[in-house]
Amino acid sequence: MGGALTQIQALQALAANGAQIIVDDVIYLSEPWFEPGEVYNAVTQISTSSIYVISAGNFGGQSVQQYFTPSSSTVTYLKAGQSITVPTHQFYKGANAGLEIQIPANRLVVITMQWAEPFPQNGGTGAQTDLDLLIGVDDKDVPFVFKYLVGTEYSIGGDPYEVAAIEVTTPIKAFIGVAKASGTGNPLFKILVTPQDSEITKSLTTKKLKSYQPKGSNAQSTIVSQTMNPLAVTVAAVPYNKKKPQPYTSLGGTLLFTATPTTLINPQFVKKPDIAGPDGVSTSEGRFYGTSCSAASVGGVLALLKQGTPTLTTSQALQVLRDSASDVKPKGFDFTSGYGSIDALSAADELKSGR
Ligand SMILES: [Ca+2]
Numbered sequence: 001m002g003g004a005l006t007q008i009q010a011l012q013a014l015a016a017n018g019a020q021i022i023v024d025d026v027i028y029l030s031e032p033w034f035e036p037g038e039v040y041n042a043v044t045q046i047s048t049s050s051i052y053v054i055s056a057g058n059f060g061g062q063s064v065q066q067y068f069t070p071s072s073s074t075v076t077y078l079k080a081g082q083s084i085t086v087p088t089h090q091f092y093k094g095a096n097a098g099l100e101i102q103i104p105a106n107r108l109v110v111i112t113m114q115w116a117e118p119f120p121q122n123g124g125t126g127a128q129t130d131l132d133l134l135i136g137v138d139d140k141d142v143p144f145v146f147k148y149l150v151g152t153e154y155s156i157g158g159d160p161y162e163v164a165a166i167e168v169t170t171p172i173k174a175f176i177g178v179a180k181a182s183g184t185g186n187p188l189f190k191i192l193v194t195p196q197d198s199e200i201t202k203s204l205t206t207k208k209l210k211s212y213q214p215k216g217s218n219a220q221s222t223i224v225s226q227t228m229n230p231l232a233v234t235v236a237a238v239p240y241n242k243k244k245p246q247p248y249t250s251l252g253g254t255l256l257f258t259a260t261p262t263t264l265i266n267p268q269f270v271k272k273p274d275i276a277g278p279d280g281v282s283t284s285e286g287r288f289y290g291t292s293c294s295a296a297s298v299g300g301v302l303a304l305l306k307q308g309t310p311t312l313t314t315s316q317a318l319q320v321l322r323d324s325a326s327d328v329k330p331k332g333f334d335f336t337s338g339y340g341s342i343d344a345l346s347a348a349d350e351l352k353s354g355r
């Protein structure tokens with residue numbers, strides 16, 4: 001792995017050299033989430049000659065998304081050598097300004113945040129609001145204090161993106177804070193907590209968040225970047241022997257905006273993931289879990305379909321997979337398993353009958 005540029009070059013080289021099915025499982029959380037980015041655009045480009053299959057990711061529902069809303073709490077920290085005192089975001093009703101997360105022992109937790117303002121990579125102005133990401137721990141003397149200031153880049157004109165990490169040896173309750181250092185907007189922001197861990201997922205949803213949400217979105221969605229591309233086959237995980245989604249499979253429902261030079265407009269609802277594939281299958285290395293395994297299985301089925309129908313296009317492949325999928329609860333399309341579990345035989349039959 002060598003970053004988004006290397007990924008783009010690799011995808012283009014594979015497509016140029018005649019790869020008909022490309023299976024990928026690399027998602028850069030530094031690529032834009034709310035608008036098409038460079039990797040997303042590369043996927044669009046190669047989809048005319050190759051069918052692109054991407055794992056949805058294993059981030060579960062470990063995300064929160066809200067409009068920035070100043071609380072009555074402020075935080076003081078150093079920014080470009082100067083001490084600033086600025087408001088923190090109010091995640092909950094009430095005084096506590098931090099998002100509680102319970103971190104189990106011996107974990108490195110990476111916290112990534114983006115907000116719905118244009119990235120400069122698309123020729124835009126870059127961020128208009130400077131949000132910062134703070135991590136705090138519960139302190140017995142002071143009820144709430146941010147002890148680590150690790151995502152405090154000057155964001156104006158740059159990427160609307162921050163990343164912070166915390167490593168613990170014993171279980172702790174930590175708080176994620178979002179501060180607005182400058183700018184007049186109150187943008188929609190989204191935080192992803194990775195790596196996936198069921199205990200973190202639970203703590204992200206136990207306390208009721210303020211419900212400032214755009215219509216039609218899923219605040220817990222973790223399907224982002226090129227996995228949002230409607231021309232990608234985005235693959236969720238179901239266990240090979242059960243018809244229910246894996247709890248760690250990334251969730252759809254992220255809003256995709258159209259980027260203008262200064263702002264993001266017209267949020268669209270994209271139906272992701274597309275299909276679920278089996279994981280937990282036996283390999284020479286033992287059982288293989290996660291959406292990467294599922295993507296490989298779906299890629300294999302697509303290779304067989306393509307062999308039977310060499311003219312199979314990306315759009316046709318997506319259509320046949322959706323139409324022939326075996327639904328996984330809840331009924332119909334859902335953000336966890338898309339249109340359902342892949343059914344290779346039914347897909348082949350459908351393609352043959354030309355339905
Ligand atoms: Ca910042």
Ligand SMILES: [Ca+2]
Nearest residue numbers: 328330331332
């Ligand atoms: Ca379903």
